[in-house]
Amino acid sequence: MKKGLILIFVIGIIGAFLVNTSTDALALMTAPQKATLETLRSFTSNSSKTDISNEFGEPVKAAIGEVTVSWELVQLDQTTRIKAYFLTGKLNKIQFLSLEPFWGYTLYYSKEGVSNET
Numbered sequence: 001m002k003k004g005l006i007l008i009f010v011i012g013i014i015g016a017f018l019v020n021t022s023t024d025a026l027a028l029m030t031a032p033q034k035a036t037l038e039t040l041r042s043f044t045s046n047s048s049k050t051d052i053s054n055e056f057g058e059p060v061k062a063a064i065g066e067v068t069v070s071w072e073l074v075q076l077d078q079t080t081r082i083k084a085y086f087l088t089g090k091l092n093k094i095q096f097l098s099l100e101p102f103w104g105y106t107l108y109y110s111k112e113g114v115s116n117e118t
Helices: 002-018 023-028 029-043 049-057
Strands: 068-075 078-085 093-099 102-110 112-117
Touching: 023 093, 023 102, 029 068, 029 078, 029 093, 029 102, 049 068, 049 078
Parallel strands: none
Antiparallel strands: 068 078, 078 093, 093 102, 102 112
16 A cells, blocks of 8 residues: 555656646647637636636536536547646636646636746
């Protein structure tokens, strides 16, 4: 049991370092994914689940109280996921993720729009 937990922990650490982020993610994105990123940049902390659903359709998953809500997009036979976090009752961040190729892009929101991207 202990060896299994250590193995899972080590794999998680290695995976965290292998995720392509920021400029790597931009280089790996297709044109439709870059267009989706531009749409994500248009949101502010006042954007709601409905605003995001109007752009990307119905969510595929939502946590209790809709603190986190996820959408799945298929563009050019590639599946990407959008995960929105409403931790303070307003939009705090969105993670835009792809499994093939493996990359992630995170946007942080304020009243004015995107305050930081990683």
